[in-house]
Amino acid sequence: MLARMKAMSGAREYGLALAIAMTLLAAWEIAARNGRIDVLVFPSPTAIVMSFGAIWREGMAQNVAVTLTRFVSGLALGSLPGLALGLAMGRSPQLRRIVDPFIAAIHPLPKIVLFPVLILLFGVSEWSRIASIALTAFFPAVINAAAGARQIPPLYLEVIRNYGGSRFDEFRHVVLPGSLPMVLNGLRIAANLSLLVTIAIEFTVMTAGVGSIIWIALQTMRIEQLYAGIVVISLIGISINIPLQLLLRRMANWM
């Protein structure tokens, strides 16, 4: 009964949020049509939606594919080794003492400043872009995984040994599930930073990708298309965050 009332009041607040959003969009639309705001800066929402047709014909699908491939490759190449190293650091104080100074030295640097160095290393190629994204994804993954594995009480490892479990059992039944909430959290931060860096790179090297579409739209003053690009990137961001958040809620329900 109480839970149902809570759920209903929750729905009411979400409804209100939706209503506010619709009102703001409507006000924007009306202001743009009446010439109250500069349509060169704020084209009307309907104009933005209509421009999707144009950017689609100009190869938006391919550009989304380029951006996603770049982003997912960089994220995987950076975060998976990061998670593995982080879990190992969380369980081995020696390894942690060796690796920690390097992380402390490199982590505060915004990894995008290394992009020119990576171009010198890999040339103006897809590899320099992916390496830049991977470098960005690596640090949140390693730091969160290490913190997650480190906070596991030693008692739980003792429980596994007490019942004759192996080192692998310790990992499978304690280290992995026990650090999973922090691991997923690290993955979420890594994904969001990686998307940011992906777009930033596409702004600078206008070869292909959603970021380059936005930049080209700005330079050719096709402002509706600029906004359409922003909408596409928002959708990519949302489609990364929501599954990870649902997974986190499901996997961390023991805390």
Next chain:
Amino acid sequence: MSVRLENVTMEYGDGASRVAALAGITLEARGAEFISIVGPSGCGKTTLLKIIAGLLPPTSGSVIFDKPQNAGSLRTALVFQDHGLLPWYDVLENVALGLRFQSGDREAALEKARQFVVQVGLERFLNRKPRELSIGMRQRVGLARAFVADPEILLLDEPFGSLDAQTRTVLQQELLRIWQEHRKLVVHVTHDVDEAILLSDRIIITSGRPARIREEISVPFERPRDHEVLSTPEAVAIRRRIWNILEEEVKESLCLRG
């Protein structure tokens, strides 16, 4: 089954900060007896159980079992003071944990665990996580996990130490009932004198840190038992004897003598 400790000592730390926890413990436990070790708090009783469980190597001395370990069976299982249930697993998975490492057959382990959970009346909580259970309920699950793994020796580390008096009484009764059905060698550590009298065949009293064996007392009551035995004149006499030794030890550890 029997286990013999020979002159087991344990010291922690190095140099000036070296602390002795156990000083030459020799004792033997055999058959399906229930032994309680009673001593002042913080005198190394948990250390002793972890040494028997093979979780800690002693500084010197040895732990000798009378026969080699059978493949696929568990020699010892320790029930931890604060239950040690894995918070990410539900009651069923926690109870099945010990079985899974022995056979590797997950389904069989879960089925056997389910039967045991039903038998001890926890079936309503099969799919609950530890955080959803009361402290007493968690310790029941901890006991179930140890019994279902069917170790040759069961080691109990103050399993009811953190419970309120009423819950403790009920769980002591339940432990007696389950043990009566699954008789096996038990080494139990406690600082609750009445609990030791109620549960044990033999009580071993240790000194304060470093722990030495001070005295050994046989508990003569018939089994099955219940809390009534604690009101008998024999129990009163045993209690007084244990208290006299413990009082001395506790006063010494608090530097109250002299």
